[in-house]
Amino acid sequence: EFMYLGHAGGVKLPNLFMPKLMNNHGNFVGSLGNVARYLGRKAEELGVEIYPGFPASEVLVEDGKVVGIATGDMGISRDGEPNANFTRGMELRAKYTIFGEGARGSLTKQMVERFGLNEGRDHQKYGIGIKELWQVKPEHFQPGLVRHSMGWPLPNNSGGGSWLYHFDDNLVSVGFVVHLNYKNPTLSPFDEFQRFKTHP
Ligand SMILES: Cc1cc2nc3c(=O)[nH]c(=O)nc-3n(C[C@H](O)[C@H](O)[C@H](O)COP(=O)(O)OP(=O)(O)OC[C@H]3O[C@@H](n4cnc5c(N)ncnc54)[C@H](O)[C@@H]3O)c2cc1C
Structure with a gap:
């Protein structure tokens, strides 16, 4: 479900007009940590060696490669x-x-610069996402429900929105994203998240 929120209510937008990536019918909702652990086990079964706790700190480059x-x-x-x-x-x-x-890797950054990988490309766009995990009463739990919103509490000239994912054992992932190109220097993503949580 996709909602456009005003301060006292909201309207549900028809999924038909949503970009394909927002269409999640038939997909699973899960914890990324669990997905990563599951994939790690699968990779090890296939013979991949994983070295947790050892970050790559330097790229080896020889003859420009x-x-x-x-x-x-x-x-x-x-x-x-x-x-x-x-x-x-x-x-x-x-x-x-x-x-x-990930989005801003230290070695990747060096490689982008060294090999001019961003030439002729769009600039990266950044946002901040803040998340809480709630365990709710069974009567408030709707397994598999994925609900996004845009609009309130953000002003029209700031991008971002919320999510609510119902999954696992009465868990709801509650979160809010603010695009980091907002114009009002006093806007605080954390406080916008707090305000969002007061919406009826
Ligand atoms: C709050 C929030 C909510 C999101 N919700 C959703 C969602 O509901 N659905 C969705 O599809 N996407 C969601 N996303 C986006 C999704 O999480 C990312 O797109 C995805 O995780 C990116 O995967 P990645 O493998 O590229 O990078 P990451 O998941 O960031 O993984 C990179 C990994 O590399 C490690 N690393 C970095 N540097 C080094 C190094 N030098 N050496 C060794 N290891 C290193 C990091 O520690 C990290 O574990 C969300 C993102 C955020 C922040």
Whole structure:
């Protein structure tokens, strides 16, 4: 469901006019942490080695080509000196190196700059999303319901909106996104989220 909210109520928008990516009928609702753990197990069953806790800290480039990454040194004390747990970082070399660091990865940023990957591309657009996980009374729980809104409490010149996902054991993921190009410098995404939660 997609709602356009005013301060005292809202109207449901017909799904017909929504972009395809907002059409989630027949899909599953779940926790991304659980999905990632599930995929991790599947990958390991296929022989993939996963090194949690070892961030890639350096890209290895030879002859203008990425040949792998290096992990950082572990066990460095606050004053920058090696402590008893010191372990030297290691190089992981590969035929292909795929960067999946999320929206603003530190190594990806270096690669974008070094190889001019953003030339002729649109600028990235950023937003902030704030989420709470509620466990609600069974009478308020509608398993599988996905509801998005736009409009109130954001002013017309600021982008963003809310979500409510009912899933798992009477859980509702409640959240609010504000696009970070808002014009009013006193707008506070956290306070807009708090106001959103007072909507009838
Ligand atoms: C509040 C919020 C709600 C959202 N809700 C939805 C939703 O309902 N539905 C939906 O489809 N999408 C949603 N999204 C978007 C979705 O979460 C992202 O699009 C998706 O997670 C991006 O996946 P990714 O693998 O590219 O990056 P990420 O999920 O960000 O994963 C990147 C991973 O790489 C790790 N990493 C970063 N740098 C390094 C490094 N140098 N070395 C090793 N590891 C590193 C990070 O710790 C992280 O675990 C939401 C996003 C937010 C913030």
